Amino acid sequence: MSMNKVRKQQLDIILQQQGLGALLFWRPDELVLTLGYLPHWGISFLLYPRDGEPVLFVPELEPEDILPAGVAVHTFPWGILDCPDPWEELYAGIRAVLEGRGLHRLPLSFVKSVGRSAPCRMAAEQAPLPPDLTERLSLLSTDGYRGSDLEGLYMVKTSEDIAALEVTHRVAALAVETFYRNLQPGRTEAGVAASVEATVQEATGCEGVYYARAWALVQSGINTAAAGRFNRTTGKALAPGEGVLLELSICVNGYWADITRVGQTSELPPAHKKIFDIVAKAQAVAIAAIKPGVSMETIDEQARRVIGEAGYGHLFAHGLGHPVGFRYHDPGPGLSPGSKQLLQPGMVLTVEPGIYGADIGCGVRIEDNVLVTEDGCRILSDYCRNLTI
């Protein structure tokens, strides 16, 4: 196995068109996008040069069995006693490859910020990147840093990406089922969230699942009214007749899904049920309109019209959806007012209308991940989206 051909072609085009010597990738989501590799420590660097094969630099302590096949791997010392300056060794290694291929006089490009990136496997703290990393990387070429549009790479998923996202969504199905089965009065929001996250982690070792972690945010009753501003989990106990909202982000082998469901402990008050039905209709209408060639804003409008006609347009204050797959929220245009981008096969987008507010004392969002196909779309998260399973 080596790097995906479609992705290689995209990178080669960027290098040629922008006159670059090499691209550098080090954000965890970028390494998944290029190599299908979610780093352990978060300090792995892929050098993708204009000429010759790419080289992956990883710290000596990186687990060998997670390294991608089909790419040359160079290690640098890091994290042990008496270790020399790891960063000097890394920079020297990258420089040696560039000089060896005569590329050190052409500009380098990479994403400078860690903002919004996916966490590496060691997610309990930010990766130990040195403060002057981007300045130092810029100095590896005598022509320095040049910006380039690497965000465009996230837009269309390859067939390998889609196969990986199907695995993620198989695990997510278990999480959603656990959610519905735990909505007993007396359970706390935190207890339900813990059960959902445990279901995901327990899938590690199942066929094709090497790494699985979820962040479940559970809001119940009056707490759902805030779900348009923030999702979080508290220690509140579920009461009878309450709506319960699950915001689920889940990463399996580096590939992400982002799903929302609303369930009930027992029959909802009619006012809350009415909101649920409007949101469900808005989502169904929007998904039915998804096909290649339609603009993103058109899909947003479909859902927004249903909610607006029901009189709740002012309580749907966010866009209808965003790209997803390499992280919780992929960059790039989404299903939002004013987004002229046309849908293309291979795009994966969330569709997540919502109505929430203190005015109505509750909140509902239903969110699925939809793959644009040649002639329409397919819901990757096509599991129960009713109030009860």
Place this chain on the structure above:
Amino acid sequence: MSMNKVRKQQLDIILQQQGLGALLFWRPDELVLTLGYLPHWGISFLLYPRDGEPVLFVPELEPEDILPAGVAVHTFPWGILDCPDPWEELYAGIRAVLEGRGLHRLPLSFVKSVGRSAPCRMAAEQAPLPPDLTERLSLLSTDGYRGSDLEGLYMVKTSEDIAALEVTHRVAALAVETFYRNLQPGRTEAGVAASVEATVQEATGCEGVYYARAWALVQSGINTAAAGRFNRTTGKALAPGEGVLLELSICVNGYWADITRVGQTSELPPAHKKIFDIVAKAQAVAIAAIKPGVSMETIDEQARRVIGEAGYGHLFAHGLGHPVGFRYHDPGPGLSPGSKQLLQPGMVLTVEPGIYGADIGCGVRIEDNVLVTEDGCRILSDYCRNLTI
């Protein structure tokens, strides 16, 4: 309640000694350190000026009930449809305060990097910080950015910090007990880790616990041999007569503990048990030596001598311990060879000797969090550290 007095004095001294107009704090661990506040979105900014009261800038979508008392709060728009550029509003807000107090001609200081910082509550992706954040913040003063030693603030915990860390360690006790009680052959490493993490999250809502999350990394049998290079969880099933290592990082209300235990499914092979006994002795000897005025390297030496005399010095390739409390690994000097820093009351350090390697086919680390007191030390994580509970 307002900002801790000891901490305020420390900040005032930094401002005076270094001729600064203001300090800016925005990393999650810095906001816990200054305000006891763990941000939800990770884009909150504390402006601590030389003159007048501090101001906390938070996004409009931040939950109100987690905001700290006793500090002025200004909001900026972020995350909603038709929102103006949130960063321009933030920068303008900070500039207005500086100008209003005549401080905009003095240099500003802050930590430029997110490297190694604690995650905010929305931990499934990095906070949405703009790529040019530190450049733009530097421009808020006509005298620009000046570096300062803010890492020193992490070294000695205040009495409020210690009270908060005691809450964290109460929850961690439940996690450690869950670990021991789940070491049945046939359970997977991932299953054990999921149970440990669930125990922590389920504590949310218990007395004094508003936010609780853990990352449990579980290695069993031969997998423990790698625990000196990396900790992680796989789908491997536990077998009879295996050692099982738990690396636990846990955050409660923003305050962290970092604990390691080794248990067994049933009686360990004598060779593995022998390693366990050496590590346990090394840890006990080191902890017994901890008191104010002793150098950090001396404590490291105590443990290293026990392990060296047993013939395993080459398999203990990391330092004995590091500061902990505001994040998984606090910055600053630790219990390492060559560390001349003297111990002071209020320091909280891990003590974590280990022996691991493919040579011996196993690995053991025992890790506790120790508070230096006026006349010795107190183990904050003083729970079972035997092979069975």
